[in-house]
Amino acid sequence: MSPPQIRTMRREELDLALDWAAEEGWNPGLADAGCFHAADPGGFLVAERDGERLGCVSAVHHGAGFGFLGFYIVRPPFRGQGIGLALWRAAMARLAGRVVGLDGVVAQQENYRRSGFALVHRNIRYGAEAPAAPGRAGLPAVVAASDVPFAAIAACDRAVFPAEREAFLRAWLAAPGHVARAVPGADGLRGFAVLRPCRSGSKIGPLVAADPAAARALLAALLDAAPAGPVFLDLPEPNPDALAMAREAGMQPVFETARMYAGGVPDLPLARIYGITSFELG
Structure with a gap:
């Protein structure tokens, strides 16, 4: 052969x-x-x-x-x-x-x-057929990602990813069916997140947030926008607040992977990563 x-x-x-x-x-x-x-x-x-x-x-x-x-x-x-x-x-x-x-x-x-x-x-991939959105009391305001400068979103992403990926990010934010939201802050964004429709339900990723309140505000906004069907969130296990947030929403573990590196290990602030973009591209 x-x-x-x-x-x-x-x-x-x-x-x-x-x-x-x-x-x-x-x-x-x-x-x-x-x-x-x-x-x-x-x-x-x-x-x-x-x-x-x-x-x-x-x-x-x-x-x-x-x-x-x-x-x-x-x-x-x-x-x-x-x-x-x-x-x-x-x-x-x-x-x-x-x-x-x-x-x-x-x-x-x-x-x-x-x-x-x-x-x-x-x-860990968490999922639920109908996740419960976090309560809005005390959470910051959420806006459409298109309402903030792209440079601010790119800077927020670059802070949690090992390299610049602006061409991908522009496509990801604007793809058909994708819903992108952001939380403005006094010194740049407190976070941003994207929901994308999948063959079964939807996935949220990335979900990047500087603090738990911003993370929950973004999750609530995207769950409000999600079409009928299950919603999934892939998150790094070393972020305990991300795990807690998923469990608060009624999500359960359904799948796992191992993040592995060769040639060095990027120093990433996992406490700010509440949702990984994709298992295919990181």
């Missing part, structure tokens, strides 16, 4: 990869393809043999020194043929020289350790 050929995905192939992700139970967002492509058009790889697409992986460049690996899928009929290894090697070659992050599912974490990745913390 001939080895697979690895090449960069075309934009339209990202829609197919999202179908594969949905088949794996990952519940992608309805507008993810365009947003992901905006982050790094060359960052998505596909394996094929004789014109048949076999699997994919993302190796996205964020800024000059950081990268994120995700979207790692080999279609079931083609597993056990070395395709996953070929995709992994191509992805790591594209990310060479960078600090690399990933969110590893439980079954693959030992493999990632053998490849040089170190566990830093768990991320």
Whole structure:
């Protein structure tokens, strides 16, 4: 059997990869393809043999020194043929020289350790069919993200992410169906958050807040805007207030990953991260 050929995905192939992700139970967002492509058009790889697409992986460049690996899928009929290894090697070659992050599912974490990745913390997905919004008493005012300068949102995001990602962020804020809210502060934003419709329900991420009141105000605003169906929030386990907020809303753990890094560990203020943007791009 001939080895697979690895090449960069075309934009339209990202829609197919999202179908594969949905088949794996990952519940992608309805507008993810365009947003992901905006982050790094060359960052998505596909394996094929004789014109048949076999699997994919993302190796996205964020800024000059950081990268994120995700979207790692080999279609079931083609597993056990070395395709996953070929995709992994191509992805790591594209990310060479960078600090690399990933969110590893439980079954693959030992493999990632053998490849040089170190566990830093768990991320927990919380979800509920109808979460209870926090009470508004004492919470700060929330505005549409479009009502504040984009530079303020980008600065708020950069404070909790290892690199600049403005092209992705612009797409994420403006994608069809996405709802973005912000909490203004005296010296910049106290926080911002985005809700996106998914194939099942909605996901909130990122949710960045300087304090618990701002986090709860953003959660309440986005739950008010959420369409019918379950809502999910991916949060870092080392932020105890984020866990408490999710539980107060009646959400329960439904999934987990391990945030792992190779080449160094970014120093991130996890106490300000109440919701991770996505497991595919960080």
